[in-house]
Amino acid sequence: MRPLVVDLDGTLHSDDLSWLIFKDVLLSNPYRCFKALLLWVTQNKAAMKTDLALFSNVSVADLNWHRDVISYCVLEKTKGRMLVLATGTPQRIAESCNRHLGYLFDEVIGTDESVNLIGEAKRDHLVKRYRLNGYAYIGNSSQDLPVWSTAAEIGIAYANGKVKRGAEMLNRPIVVRFP
Numbered sequence: 001m002r003p004l005v006v007d008l009d010g011t012l013h014s015d016d017l018s019w020l021i022f023k024d025v026l027l028s029n030p031y032r033c034f035k036a037l038l039l040w041v042t043q044n045k046a047a048m049k050t051d052l053a054l055f056s057n058v059s060v061a062d063l064n065w066h067r068d069v070i071s072y073c074v075l076e077k078t079k080g081r082m083l084v085l086a087t088g089t090p091q092r093i094a095e096s097c098n099r100h101l102g103y104l105f106d107e108v109i110g111t112d113e114s115v116n117l118i119g120e121a122k123r124d125h126l127v128k129r130y131r132l133n134g135y136a137y138i139g140n141s142s143q144d145l146p147v148w149s150t151a152a153e154i155g156i157a158y159a160n161g162k163v164k165r166g167a168e169m170l171n172r173p174i175v176v177r178f179p
Contacts, residue, residue, distance in 0.1 A: 001081050002152055003135050005126060006073060006105070008087035008097060010140040011157040013063040017089045018049060021056040029055055046116040053090035060093070060100045068178050069138065069157050073104055082106050084135070086126060088118035088143075119143045123150055136175065148172060 009016055026033045032055050040048035077083050085105040087094050094110035109125065111117045117125060123146040126135055137147050138155030145166050148154045156167055157178040167174065 001079070003082040003084050003107075003130060004073070004076050004155075005084040005086050005130075005135050005137045005147075005151075006069070006155075007137075007139040007141075007144060007147075007157075008085060008089050008094060011066070011138055012069055012085075012097070012101075013065045014158065015063050017058065017063075017093055020058050021049070021052050021090075021093065024056045024058050025052050028057070044114070044116065046111050047113050049088075049111050049116065050090045050092070050113050053092045056093070058093070060097045063097075066157065066178065070101065070104070072138075072155075072176060072178070077104065084109065086117065086122055086147075087111070088116055088122070120146045123147045126150065138176065142166065145170070 006012060022033065036048045036051045039051050073083055083105045084107045085094055085098055086109045088111050091108070091110035091112055094108050098105045098108050109117060115121050126147060127150050132150050133152040135151055136153035136155065137151040138157055139147060140157045140159045140163065142163055148167050149170050151172060153175045154167055154172045155176040156164055156174060
């Protein structure tokens, strides 16, 4: 059975963790935000995101979790399917989300200092790890279109009409839709 790879922001919950982290650090330590923005300019966005995550106190328990998507993941896990959380959220925060969910995911892949794990970067990582057509993927945004293009099966969660149409045009089996 192919692993089920699931996105975090907008898919497992309705929030934008990058924005919440930035806002949290801005309110508690504005100077740190300035330093993080310099990292973005001098290095990359991934460096900025991971730096901010070190200083954030965002509570993942307070996120607006999509219980229907989580229930689907639980069901798939009971069938023996490997679950992978793959997200543009920094690794440290992604692991906190998995802890909050009772370690639902067997593997957690998040943004690190050098790679912002979204779009083509996420696609390339997943193809390298699981090969072309070697995984199923649930996502919600236009950044997920490249990932869906190499997935064997598609799940669409809380996506707008344009994203849904884009996913449908990929001619991949859509096995689940939320809501």
